[in-house]
Amino acid sequence: MAFRKRTLVLTTTGSAGSAVATGTIPVPTPGVLHAVTIDYHASAPATTDVTIKDGNASGATLVTIANTNTDFTLTPVGKTNKDNAWGAGTTAAGAVVFHDGIYIDVAQCDALTAAVTITVVVEN
Numbered sequence: 001m002a003f004r005k006r007t008l009v010l011t012t013t014g015s016a017g018s019a020v021a022t023g024t025i026p027v028p029t030p031g032v033l034h035a036v037t038i039d040y041h042a043s044a045p046a047t048t049d050v051t052i053k054d055g056n057a058s059g060a061t062l063v064t065i066a067n068t069n070t071d072f073t074l075t076p077v078g079k080t081n082k083d084n085a086w087g088a089g090t091t092a093a094g095a096v097v098f099h100d101g102i103y104i105d106v107a108q109c110d111a112l113t114a115a116v117t118i119t120v121v122v123e124n
Contacts, residue, residue, distance in 0.1 A: 003121060010114075011103045014111055019110050020105075024102065025104065033121075035108045044110065044116065045110055046069050050106055051105040054099055
């Protein structure tokens, strides 16, 4: 297995506070999501949401970051219990595995060029 770093720059379109963007980070699959760095445009509103999913718009949600415009790096972990819910802060945590690539959805932003830049570190 090898570690790979991939970046996707998303430009949002639409009305202020409700502009959206979607994109896919092409990575060999399956794999493990080790880190996510989110860099917001300086003018992105604090209402901006970023959702990272497995594969496509209907895939399993791997990470959700809601209502923020503060740059950060996240090392996600997933629940290992039978309900398959994802998220940090669980007592039984494991790796966040993806099977069909990484899909990004941005919502509640303003219309901005390079509104959100997402960099992932994956292993596969």
